[in-house]
Amino acid sequence: MIEELKTKLSSLEENYTLKIQSAATLKDLQDLQVAALGRKGELTELLKSLKDLSLEDKKTFGPLSNTLKNKLTALFEEKQIALEAAAVNEELAKTNIDLTLPAYTFDKGRRHPLVIAQKRMVDILSKLGFIWAEGPLIEDEAHNFDALNIPKNHPARDVQDTFFVKNAVKTGFVLRTHTSGVQVRAMQKQKPPIRIIAPGRVFRSDSLDATHSPVFNQIEGLYVDKNVSLADLKRDLTVFMKGLFGNKAEVRFRPSFFPFTEPSVEVDVKCVFCEGKDPSCPVCKGTGWKEMLGAGVVHPNVLKNCGINPEEYSGYAFGMGVERLAMFSLNIKDIRTFYENDVRVLEQF
Template structure:
């Protein structure tokens, strides 16, 4: 057989061997066998010296071409086999992601209570508007809860706040605060104006629980005392807050009201969050929902804490945190808030 014919045969056999490798591992063995140092091609190459110059040139080129073709074939096979191997591996890994069940329950995220989330959201709105956040005790003396707020002993206005009294000291002198307003007094007593603060916290009223009343609930009080603060600033602040918390299409209106600690006093209504002002059952077809009470700080309150009512003016407002949550999340029954049913807690 001529040398070129031998080379051609070697190529045929090598190509067959490469094509026959079943996997990457086998292929690597075949590659060593057909292209490695002991391969027939190398052997023929070593024997080139025995040929005449012309034949040597011809066979040399043939060997070179053959090697190139085989190498390309090997690369091609390697890619195919590796791809197939990867495909097989991945197929073996196949996972239906919708069949994942309780296996990863340990990874569940907890939830802040809806009231806490609401409180944070409210705090954040007011912090953004330049308010600090103040807190105070839940038990108070009659003085902080009533007298300093211009609600003297036995004043009929006290019937606005059904009070839990505590068996401490003289009868009816220590109580569970009925509103967060005592924090105003404590703040003003401790520091000099100006004040720009909101005061969230838990409050207590001796009322029977029902779908829209809790005996223990949460309020957020606001107080601004500064030079040149007017009713117009109060109205603007309340509107800015409502837009920021409830949304830009929610507006406020102020109506005259009565609170002993503010004068003038106002009730704040907001656009009904259910019907957006169109009128519905929730808002008794008025398009408005009651949200808050507010007003200009009464001079008697300034007197109680020793602030000069001629120099400083201020406004205060207060509303229910639970009620905000109720309005925003359309809670049919406020009692859901303190029943700690995990099916409720996990919703928010």
């Protein structure tokens, strides 16, 4: 019986090898595969007689039929690839496509330098534990000025500095002049500890020139908790500046005045272009320092206005212009560069 099976195996091999080679279409090939290896295929049927064989014969016939199965499977695959390639070539022959032509290229978009700068700042502040907060662009005077200890007669509230929004129903709305309204809202809503940053667009009634724009971007930060002091502010802002301008960056704090902080400071960075050594440096104008941001310990009146007890809590706040810092770190001389969207400029970042 085993000899008979062996003969059947070899005739099956011969038969299908020939048929596979001469298959003209994918459909023919599929039919052949079913006829040979399918559930009721010839080889499958042949394998069923395995159970009637003696143990010895099984040892011979089993491996033989497996080898054939693998061989036929490989032949089917090989032929399928060949037929598919032939079909593609046939389609191509009907058209005039020149596959040797170089492919079209598409310019990839990239981040705007302001977005790159803002992302760098936000990344560093996030590592310091600050959480991104947002607020409305059209703000009421209570959030934009009153809560921040900015009195009614303060020059910042003048029409020359602020865009007032005229509304038939309500008055007292402005295009926010800083993102401090976001800080006010956070303090009104949340019990300390509060540690937020408020990045976003702000509006001032300035005319557009090399260093001013009526719309620019700001990042403000606020930290309120028990025992927050000027020392915390100096530590965190020094870490921030070194993160931004490198470990060697020197930071200087100068006394200043803002209605919403007491004491208030201006924060300068040693000019990264001349390191304070070039009296004719155009970036720092020979002073060796560049003013980067304003900050201070939150005025007790501001905490009180926002429903936080200044006897129990204290905080610090800071605010900076993204454009100003980006101009300094990227050595851009004119703020308008950011808004003109000249591709030749944007491509450099």
